[in-house]
Amino acid sequence: xxxxxxxxxxxxxxxxxxxxxxxxxxxxxxxxxxxxxxxxxxxxxxxxxxxxxxxxxxxxxxxxxxxxxxxxxxxxxxxxxxxxxxxxxxxxxxxxxxxxxxxxxxxxxxxxxxxxxxxxxxxxxxxxxxxxxxxxxxxxxxxxxxxxxxxxxxxxxxxxxxxxxxxxxxxxxxxxxxxxxxxxxxxx
Amino acid sequence: xxxxxxxxxxxxxxxxxxxxxxxxxxxxxxxxxxxxxxxxxxxxxxxxxxxxxxxxxxxxxxxxxxxxxxxxxxxxxxxxxxxxxxxxxxxxxxxxxxxxxxxxxxxxxxxxxxxxxxxxxxxxxxxxxxxxxxxxxxxxxxxxxxxxxxxxxxxxxxxxxxxxxxxxxxxxxxxxxxxxxxxxxxxx
Numbered sequence: 001x002x003x004x005x006x007x008x009x010x011x012x013x014x015x016x017x018x019x020x021x022x023x024x025x026x027x028x029x030x031x032x033x034x035x036x037x038x039x040x041x042x043x044x045x046x047x048x049x050x051x052x053x054x055x056x057x058x059x060x061x062x063x064x065x066x067x068x069x070x071x072x073x074x075x076x077x078x079x080x081x082x083x084x085x086x087x088x089x090x091x092x093x094x095x096x097x098x099x100x101x102x103x104x105x106x107x108x109x110x111x112x113x114x115x116x117x118x119x120x121x122x123x124x125x126x127x128x129x130x131x132x133x134x135x136x137x138x139x140x141x142x143x144x145x146x147x148x149x150x151x152x153x154x155x156x157x158x159x160x161x162x163x164x165x166x167x168x169x170x171x172x173x174x175x176x177x178x179x180x181x182x183x184x185x186x187x188x
Numbered sequence: 189x190x191x192x193x194x195x196x197x198x199x200x201x202x203x204x205x206x207x208x209x210x211x212x213x214x215x216x217x218x219x220x221x222x223x224x225x226x227x228x229x230x231x232x233x234x235x236x237x238x239x240x241x242x243x244x245x246x247x248x249x250x251x252x253x254x255x256x257x258x259x260x261x262x263x264x265x266x267x268x269x270x271x272x273x274x275x276x277x278x279x280x281x282x283x284x285x286x287x288x289x290x291x292x293x294x295x296x297x298x299x300x301x302x303x304x305x306x307x308x309x310x311x312x313x314x315x316x317x318x319x320x321x322x323x324x325x326x327x328x329x330x331x332x333x334x335x336x337x338x339x340x341x342x343x344x345x346x347x348x349x350x351x352x353x354x355x356x357x358x359x360x361x362x363x364x365x366x367x368x369x370x371x372x373x374x375x376x
Contacts, residue, residue, distance in 0.1 A: 019266060020264075021264045021266060027263075027264045027265070031263075034358075035361070035364075038358060039355055039356050039357060039358065040332065040356040040357060040358050040359075041332070041356065042356065075215075075219075075358065076208075076209045076215045077215070077265045078207060078209060129372070129374075144228065144229070164368070165368075165371060165372050166371075167227055167371050168227050168228040168229065168230065169227060169228060169368075170222075170226060170227065170228050170263065171228075173223070173364045173367075173368070176223075176361045176364040176365065177364065177365065177368045179361075180352070180353075180357075180361070180365045180368075183353060183354075183355050184317070184353050186317075
């Protein structure tokens, strides 16, 4: 299984927002969802995307979107604004779960129960071309501000830092690139 | 210079649309704009993005978005819906030009005046990892339906077919991947 985790510092944790952008940059979560799970006319069945929303009013909210069971979706933003509003409002959608799992509990359970290899994306990490990435991997990314230091320090108890190079890519671009490098077996 | 061309079969050629999705999938053009031109907190100065819109009512419209002079932009869809509506309505925005150049005329002028190397993305093309891509390159992509056969045949008078592998990636993902491979000097 290939998993991506977006840690969103300000992502809104209820459904009372105007636009995704104004909901603590849930537009970034939307872009990461598409980058993680969508091919052209297909969904990646072997990918799970997680968003850890830490914004008001009731943080944390852990969204888990599973390619294998995701249904009734398209790639456009209107569709995902509707879905995220629905799920954050307490309703359900096939393939999506919302719960109160913390970032720390999520990482710990993955490592302890599934022996998942955790990678934190960071410019100064080991170059991904020189890394043998596990097939059973979870990649941790920050939003436009980056990971809070305490969150990063916790993650690094379990994780290796890897780098995509010197350019500061958007979070969604990082996911697209990792999916591509894993598909192409460049980093494993 | 690095250039990307999206050939949009149905992209709306005036400003009378409800949403980008309903404007002949201008949401795909939006995603390609972001993938082409944006890093985290920065714009790629050495990239130009072109969209060839072939939808109603007055095709073709050629949009040219130049990283070096682009201003007053963000990565979110609302911003670009406003900008595209403005430009398709006959108004201006810094870094963006709209004219009636055809796909054929655009390619011909690039090859003849600038010796630009043209690449058409296609699953069955030469693998990009085995291709020495020119620094002065233009990459041609289709929308969710793909390039019309006549357009592809014209392009192939000038272009080489290259492939990102066996997965059918979204147009915007292809651009993100190419930008990354060029940044990392993998394919040159």
